[in-house]
Amino acid sequence: MYSSPPARLADSGYAPAAAMDAGERRNLNSELWHACAGPLVSLPPVGSRVVYFPQGHIEQVAASTQKEADAHIPNYPSIPPRLVCLLDNVTLHADVETDEVFAQMTLLPIQNPEKEALAPDQGAVNKQPTEYFCKTLTASDTSTHGGFSIPRRAAEKVFPTLDFTQTPPAQELVARDLHDQDWHFRHIYRGQPRRHLLTTGWSVFVSAKRLQAGDSVLFIRDDKGQLLLGIRRANRQQTVMPSSVLSSDSMHFGVLAAASHAATTSSRFKIFYNPRQSPSEFVIPLAKYHKAVYNTQVTVGMRFRMVFETEESSVRRYMGTITGLGDIDPIRWPKSHWRSLKVGWDESTAGERQHRVSLWEIEPLTTPFLLCPPPALSLTSKRPRGMPGDDDELDSFMKKSQMWANGGDALGSLKFGGLAMDTSW
Amino acid sequence: MYSSPPARLADSGYAPAAAMDAGERRNLNSELWHACAGPLVSLPPVGSRVVYFPQGHIEQVAASTQKEADAHIPNYPSIPPRLVCLLDNVTLHADVETDEVFAQMTLLPIQNPEKEALAPDQGAVNKQPTEYFCKTLTASDTSTHGGFSIPRRAAEKVFPTLDFTQTPPAQELVARDLHDQDWHFRHIYRGQPRRHLLTTGWSVFVSAKRLQAGDSVLFIRDDKGQLLLGIRRANRQQTVMPSSVLSSDSMHFGVLAAASHAATTSSRFKIFYNPRQSPSEFVIPLAKYHKAVYNTQVTVGMRFRMVFETEESSVRRYMGTITGLGDIDPIRWPKSHWRSLKVGWDESTAGERQHRVSLWEIEPLTTPFLLCPPPALSLTSKRPRGMPGDDDELDSFMKKSQMWANGGDALGSLKFGGLAMDTSW
DNA sequence: GTGTCGGCTGTAGGCCGACAA
DNA sequence: TTGTCGGCCTACAGCCGACAC
Secondary structure, eight states, X not given: OTTSOOHHHHHTTOSOOOOOOTTOOSOOOHHHHHHHHOTTOOBOOTTSXXXXXXXXXXXXXXXXXXXXXXXXXXXXXXXXXXXEEEEEEEEEEEOTTTOOEEEEEEEEEOSOTTTSOOOOOOOOBOOOOSSEEEEEOOHHHHSTTSOEEEOHHHHHHHSOOOOTTSSSOEEEEEEEOTTSOEEEEEEEEETTTTEEEEOTTHHHHHHHHTOOBTBEEEEEEOTTSOEEEEEEOOTTOOOOXXXXXXXXXXXXXXXXXXXXXXXXXXXXXXXXXXTTTOSSOOEEEHHHHHHHHHSOOOOTTOEEEEEEEOTTSOEEEEEEEEEEESOSOTXXXXXXXXXXXXXXXXXXXXXXXXXXXXGGGOEEOOHHHHHSOOGGGSSSOOOOOOOXXXXXXXXXXXXXXXXXXXXXXXXXXXXXTTOOSSTTO | OTTSOOHHHHHTTOSOOOOOOXXXXXXXOHHHHHHHHOTTOOBOOTTSEEEEOHHHHHHHHHHHTTOOOOTXXXXXXXXXXXXXXXXXXXXXXXXXXXXXXXXXXXXXXXXXXXXXXXXXXXXXXXXXXXXXXXXXXXXHHHSTTSOEEEOHHHHHHHSOOOOXXXXXXXXXXXXXXXXXXXXXXEEEEETTTTEEEEOTTHHHHHHHHTOOBXXXXXXXXXXXXXXXXXXXXXXXXXXXXXXXXXXXXXXXXHHHHHHHHHHHHTOOEEEEEOTTTOSSOOEEEHHHHHHHHHSXXXXXXXXXXXXXXXXXXXXXXXXXXXXXESOSOTTTSTTOOTTOEEXXXXXXXXXXXOSEEOGGGOEEOOHHHHHSOOGGGOSSOOOOOOOTTTTHHHHHHHHHHHHHHHTSOOSGGGTOTTOOSSTTO
């Protein structure tokens, strides 16, 4: 009948296979999830202690509902600006409609965190896959006129090698997405000059995922040689969700009441973390928080760097100066450390970047730099627009000076490791 | 470029025109909204007093998130089982993705409802349009193979009359949807035997709205002769929305906290009412509530009727018997009237119907019936499956007996008027 | 090395009346 | 009266190398 899928596509094996149930209850492939979440996202390990910031949670909810965090809503039921919690569970998910990745965390508030033995919590983990590539789609890639142009080194690194004795060399690829749905593509090496292409099956994928030029697609080869694929929507596409379920005010209250009730009764509560929606992480490893708050001397005028994700899904550091200190909302959330630093950014293109950040988000440039700043760091020098990786020498120096300043093991919680996985292309 | 709409369609005038902003802030066409909401949905007038039931609100949220109303969540912050409120504002909306209709109500809790003068609130209003038709789509209607077959009487009633001197008679129709988006269709009268069809433009509409066989489409001609169109999804398609924004527990808390805070501070709060998602209305006109609670004698064994919407978007009444009385949740919500009646239904196909209803949802069959029940109402008689409208004689009798029992004006709040608008086809 | 285009081809989208329920 | 189908035509999806940045 008319409700069945097109027969030809199904017969030729280029139609998607059966998908998971819509509920998406199981835990997703962690490598793929992290690849889609991006290089900056790391999740604290289950069983570790974390600091939960209701303000940050509300910021995420407000961003999701496209409302500013309403100033008129009181802190009701009353709740402190941060809760030390045991991270009881983390499950990885992806939105059934948009493939947007998110994590559900189950938090158990700890009543007297100071009394507990400070076990050596390990830092946050970010298992970024090694054998993967990520390409931002061009107009040609997403048009119905043709297929997908695979970057040469990407194809050679991630896809099975073609049999080049064939003319033209071609094979069928099967890649599994976050919902365990299989997608079939014809991979061919042709054209003058020769190039790798995905042809048959590609347009089905593009239309099913509603991909547009500017969105990114990524392929992974996992340990068992299985191909995985995921997508990252362009930043402009805010997954608008005016949510006809609950008013934004009620959601705001819900965040507070759920946490308040859990803290009062020492019971668990659940939150969703949307890495690509939230302006900042609001569940921070306790060790990272402690180091940032107790081991860092911040003053107005201090110079720092902070990591951002580039449009090419890579990372780069931006320079800034601390211009002020103080609570973002001293009435409702006094003595919170959430975004307690007012900052200015060196580059004029910094319009979108936050004007308030939290202590644990920055990498301070300590005394050695203030005594002897290299020319590249002065406020007046106009550097050419930096490319990913052109700070490598500085990185090395930074690590040494920070170790000297903070006592050797400060780096683990600041996520220096494994950041440059996408810059080698 | 590739992001622009198909040129041919745009040039020929069969592509949708510019739409409203995604936020959908303005108030929608009320006639169209009510047509999409269905014949049973009525909204209390702005400025009237209503009763708000948190339990019912939570039921709707749970239905939207596909969770049962969790039994483990306490009534926190504490809130009474019902709040008498002033209905401060009502705005009509439609989901940007699904066209699902919903209403936002702003409620102001009234502290001492008994002290206020009981102004004669008018009953709820349901402006169902007169010049409209609604058709459930067939497999042929939604397939890409052809167009849309318009029922003859529908075309003659709602569409502009064709010029039958042309061969074949044809015209272009422009119909506006809930988002003020215009859709263009070619309306032609052809075939052997002759019939009305929508051809060019129809498949664009079907794919844009993602209509499937079983969904319904409805057309309205308003006062100014402007054509409006709306859709009703088939019941099976639960707009699943696991809502990666807030956990269902937090939403539950949010409902309670928002209402609790508003009641405590005598301030307004906002709720969304999703007519086609909610099992029952949870904002009830105060007058309707009072009449049902204080003027109705309910006892176990009592017979009643209740109105339901049929699959054909019409209405019919089902017979039932009260089998028990009592709070649905005596621990958290004692002395609530929400679904306080346990009921059984006469027909064996009653599997989906609620086993608990509220007083104001039923039409009790009062003493005259108990003294002298007509054969059709006895529990043992097996009536043939009733069709809409075959209770007309009974209706007439019911009205008289109820007026006698309840004092003359009881009918307005029970929505007897204007119910049979779709059964005449 | 790869983004975009013109050219070509095949298929499916879509308009028609036939026919039957 | 209207749901489904076969027939038919054509627009566009989609594969190809050319060419340029």
